[in-house]
Amino acid sequence: MAPEAPTQPGEPTAEAGPPPSDALEPAAAEPTRRKWGELVLALATAALGGYVLVAAGSITVPGSTNTLGPRAFPYLVGGLLVAAGVALVVLVLSGRAGEEEGGEDVDPTVRTDWLTVVLLVVTLVVHVFAINVVGWPLAAAVLFAGAAVVLGARPWWRAALVGLVLGLVVQVIFGGLLGLSLPAGPLLEGVPFLRG
Amino acid sequence: MDNFSALLEGFATVLHPVYLLWALFGVFIGTAVGVLPGIGPAMTIALLLPLTYSLEPTAAIIVFAGIYYGGMYGGSTTSILLNTPGESSSIVTAIEGNKMARAGRGAAALATAAIGSFVAGTLATVALTFMAPVIADLAVQLGEPDYFALMVVAFITVGALLGSSVSRGIASLALGLFLGLVGTDTLTGQQRFTFGVPNLADGIDVVVVAVGLFAVGEALYVGSRMRHGPIRIIPFEKGWRSWMKRDDWRRSWRPWLRGAAIGFPVGTIPAGGADVATFLSYASEKRLAGKERRKEFGKGAIEGVAGPEAANNAAAAGVLVPLLTLGLPTTATAAIMIVAFQSYGIQPGPLLMQSESALVWALVASLYLGNLMLVVLNLPLVGMWVKVLRIPRHYLYAGIILFGALGSYALNFSPVDVLLLVLIGLAGFFMRRYGYPVAPLVVGMILGPMAEDRLRRSLAISQGDLSYLVTSPFAAIAYAAIVVLLAVGIWLKRRERAAA
Numbered sequence: 001m002a003p004e005a006p007t008q009p010g011e012p013t014a015e016a017g018p019p020p021s022d023a024l025e026p027a028a029a030e031p032t033r034r035k036w037g038e039l040v041l042a043l044a045t046a047a048l049g050g051y052v053l054v055a056a057g058s059i060t061v062p063g064s065t066n067t068l069g070p071r072a073f074p075y076l077v078g079g080l081l082v083a084a085g086v087a088l089v090v091l092v093l094s095g096r097a098g099e100e101e102g103g104e105d106v107d108p109t110v111r112t113d114w115l116t117v118v119l120l121v122v123t124l125v126v127h128v129f130a131i132n133v134v135g136w137p138l139a140a141a142v143l144f145a146g147a148a149v150v151l152g153a154r155p156w157w158r159a160a161l162v163g164l165v166l167g168l169v170v171q172v173i174f175g176g177l178l179g180l181s182l183p184a185g186p187l188l189e190g191v192p193f194l195r196g
Numbered sequence: 197m198d199n200f201s202a203l204l205e206g207f208a209t210v211l212h213p214v215y216l217l218w219a220l221f222g223v224f225i226g227t228a229v230g231v232l233p234g235i236g237p238a239m240t241i242a243l244l245l246p247l248t249y250s251l252e253p254t255a256a257i258i259v260f261a262g263i264y265y266g267g268m269y270g271g272s273t274t275s276i277l278l279n280t281p282g283e284s285s286s287i288v289t290a291i292e293g294n295k296m297a298r299a300g301r302g303a304a305a306l307a308t309a310a311i312g313s314f315v316a317g318t319l320a321t322v323a324l325t326f327m328a329p330v331i332a333d334l335a336v337q338l339g340e341p342d343y344f345a346l347m348v349v350a351f352i353t354v355g356a357l358l359g360s361s362v363s364r365g366i367a368s369l370a371l372g373l374f375l376g377l378v379g380t381d382t383l384t385g386q387q388r389f390t391f392g393v394p395n396l397a398d399g400i401d402v403v404v405v406a407v408g409l410f411a412v413g414e415a416l417y418v419g420s421r422m423r424h425g426p427i428r429i430i431p432f433e434k435g436w437r438s439w440m441k442r443d444d445w446r447r448s449w450r451p452w453l454r455g456a457a458i459g460f461p462v463g464t465i466p467a468g469g470a471d472v473a474t475f476l477s478y479a480s481e482k483r484l485a486g487k488e489r490r491k492e493f494g495k496g497a498i499e500g501v502a503g504p505e506a507a508n509n510a511a512a513a514g515v516l517v518p519l520l521t522l523g524l525p526t527t528a529t530a531a532i533m534i535v536a537f538q539s540y541g542i543q544p545g546p547l548l549m550q551s552e553s554a555l556v557w558a559l560v561a562s563l564y565l566g567n568l569m570l571v572v573l574n575l576p577l578v579g580m581w582v583k584v585l586r587i588p589r590h591y592l593y594a595g596i597i598l599f600g601a602l603g604s605y606a607l608n609f610s611p612v613d614v615l616l617l618v619l620i621g622l623a624g625f626f627m628r629r630y631g632y633p634v635a636p637l638v639v640g641m642i643l644g645p646m647a648e649d650r651l652r653r654s655l656a657i658s659q660g661d662l663s664y665l666v667t668s669p670f671a672a673i674a675y676a677a678i679v680v681l682l683a684v685g686i687w688l689k690r691r692e693r694a695a696a
Contacts, residue, residue, distance in 0.1 A: 034629075034630075037626075037630065038630045041627075045367050045371070048371075052374060052377075052389070055389065059388050060386050062384050062386070067655045067659060068652045068656070069384065070383070073377065073648040073651065074377055074388060077373045077377060080370040081370040083366075084363055084367035088364065088367060097630075097631075098360075098361055098632065099360050099361070100629060101417065101629075103233065104233030104274065104278055104423075105233050105418045105593075106421055107422065107424070108421070110422075111421070114420070116419045116422070117416050120419050120597070121621075124412070124614070124617075124618045125615070125618060127601060127614065129611070131614070140601070144594045144598045145594075147415075147593065147597050148591055148594035151422065151589065151593055152422070153590040159590075159594075174246065178251075179250050180246065182606070182609075
């Protein structure tokens with residue numbers, strides 16, 4: 001899916017922000033793009049079903065199996081996926097789009113901010129690779145601060161500070177007190193109450 | 197009455213100071229997180245599953261019971277005081293409660309919601325206490341094909357009714373069934389859909405999927421179209437004298453009782469959960485209101501808050517009946533509760549009340565207690581809950597992501613699980629964006645392997661004769677019930693949409 005002209009990822013949220021409706025007009029191109037995205041998802045569902053149907057045929061059936069073996073249920077599931085996918089393709093093509101999910105913090109009038117989504121995923125991936133390098137508390141601080149800044153926290157150092165405190169508190173409670181073996185990392189290895 | 201003495205023993209367990217503290221912790225966390233927008237009870241329990249890795253079962257179940265009821269109370273506070281609609285089961289409350297708050301009667305709306313939840317929650321817990329042992333006794337006599345039939349009922353009703361679109365719900369269910377297939381087949385030991393990846397041989401962990409869909413998916417989705425600007429909370433009058441006037445009590449008590457009577461039975465059957473119960477209660481209150489009062493509906497009628505809130509809590513207790521007696525989850529929250537049980541090696545089902553009798557009765561006792569704690573805590577502390585509502589959204593969603601990552605990392609202490617979490621979170625994002633409900637996926641993933649097991653065992657007994665699946669009277673009735681449940685459920689959904 002092509003990213004639509006992204007809005008600023010870190011616009012101030014809470015108190016200071018401008019009222020949403022006049023700031024960002026929903027783009028006219030959005031409905032068409034949405035329809036394409038929805039079509040891709042429906043096709044992917046059907047394709048997954050097709051794959052399941054084909055791959056189910058190559059599951060080894062031991063000779064001892066009587067009646068229903070390990071292939072039967074996958075065939076059913078694959079069939080259901082194909083049926084649901086095809087039905088959805090028809091629905092989307094006939095113009096009946098899905099209802100986006102609402103929520104207290106979701107603004108239905110703004111267009112999708114793809115940059116925020118991408119940056120959040122990048123932050124999560126950085127966190128994944130950081131755990132084994134710098135230890136859980138610091139990786140958690142990076143994750144929290146990164147996500148908060150991407151979502152609009154300013155100034156960045158306050159988010160970093162909150163993240164660091166949160167990471168350490170969770171490490172103490174879950175690692176130190178509840179005995180979850182979260183790796184403290186090379187920097188904090190020596191501190192006794194942090195050890196998981 | 198040996199169930200009665202078992203219940204008393206449950207109370208004796210729960211009243212132990214340590215467990216009391218855990219119960220208090222549960223209702224506290226449950227309410228706080230329930231108040232937070234964007235986090236429903238299912239996500240709360242999913243996010244707190246890491247607790248089960250280090251708590252003993254009784255304490256954990258007590259905490260989860262507290263969270264379960266607490267989340268319901270918290271949700272109503274949000275929908276009354278915040279200017280935007282909230283979790284699905286309290287949307288009806290939002291219509292009337294929000295209007296009441298704007299008319300300066302916020303305190304009365306909060307009070308009738310909390311007291312109504314307490315009344316209905318307690319009545320429904322009493323009903324649960326009496327019904328669960330009876331149904332468990334009956335359930336023991338069910339055969340393999342009967343269970344398979346029950347699961348098919350759950351699949352179809354959950355898939356078709358837990359969202360706004362039937363076909364998208366079924367697609368979501370099928371995706372969940374597929375994820376449930378990944379791993380080693382229990383009966384033959386064959387690997388299925390593992391793509392040769394050793395990590396997948398044990399299957400995909402439900403915790404990662406649940407947290408990914410509910411927490412990460414939600415955070416990504418909110419991030420993609422975040423509501424900027426100040427958080428608008430409707431002010432309300434302080435002091436307990438303003439909570440409910442004489443007239444409010446007079447108008448509330450009947451809707452509470454009716455809400456309980458509607459909510460509990462609807463909760464016990466797989467027909468779409470609390471959502472349907474609140475709507476039914478709202479519709480019946482409107483009908484019974486009489487000419488004068490009916491005009492108030494849509495402008496802030498107290499009956500429209502009292503009834504649906506009561507029905508919501510009663511349905512929450514009703515959901516526990518099939519969960520504890522049949523092992524059948526009918527809502528996303530119930531599905532996550534099953535995961536919590538399973539992480540202790542406990543399989544909810546007809547034998548649960550015999551094999552884990554002490555645990556089940558401690559759970560029931562903690563429901564009574566949690567309800568009492570909630571009504572005592574909720575009203576005096578409402579000022580604090582309002583502060584919770586004001587948490588800046590960037591910190592809130594960063595925190596949700598952080599705890600989601602912790603939960604999946606702590607499963608095996610392997611970063612690979614967190615990577616899987618990110619992928620599933622992305623899937624959850626696209627599902628939300630295009631209106632696919634995520635709850636059927638989680639239910640399908642948990643129930644799928646159980647259903648396959650039952651199906652294959654049934655056919656092993658009948659030596660491949662498919663008619664064995666439908667010849668038992670119970671199974672035949674269950675399949676017939678699907679048609680009725682679907683017809684009624686879809687009709688209700690239509691009306692609900694027309695009314696909203």
